[in-house]
Amino acid sequence: MYDDFILEIARRYPAGSLLDVACNNGYFPVRAELAGMRRCAGIDLGRHYRYAVRFLNDVVGTKVKFMHGRYDPRARSITPPAATADFLSPSPIVSPQCGCGGCQPPCGHRVPSMAPLTTAWPSPSG
Secondary structure, three states: OHHHHHHHHHHHOOOOOEEEEOOOOOHHHHHHHHOOOOOOEEEEOOOOHHHHHHHHHHHHOOOOEEEEOEEEOOOOEEEOOOOOOOEEOOOOOOOOOOOOOOOOOOOOOOOHHHOOOOOOOOOOOO
């Protein structure tokens, strides 16, 4: 199920970027990059997830970035600020009803009011 969802996102945003908020071990951004997306990243409160993301990058040859931080749904902001992405993670935390009329979050549609999340991409976590 998750693979199908990520593959559909990659099909809709070929060579696009993905930011996964609350990324846990980084599976979504790693899978998205393997499916042809670029500049994929994940952000999570758990600093220890950087090791899982680094491990997946090493094993499958991706360059997914991990950032320690959090999303504030009230302020609709990420701390630390992250780069603009073509697609934000399919998490219901980040993706409000898109207004397409026929779906519930996560629907896979870009929510225009969520973009842009600005600033430069961070360097890879050590």
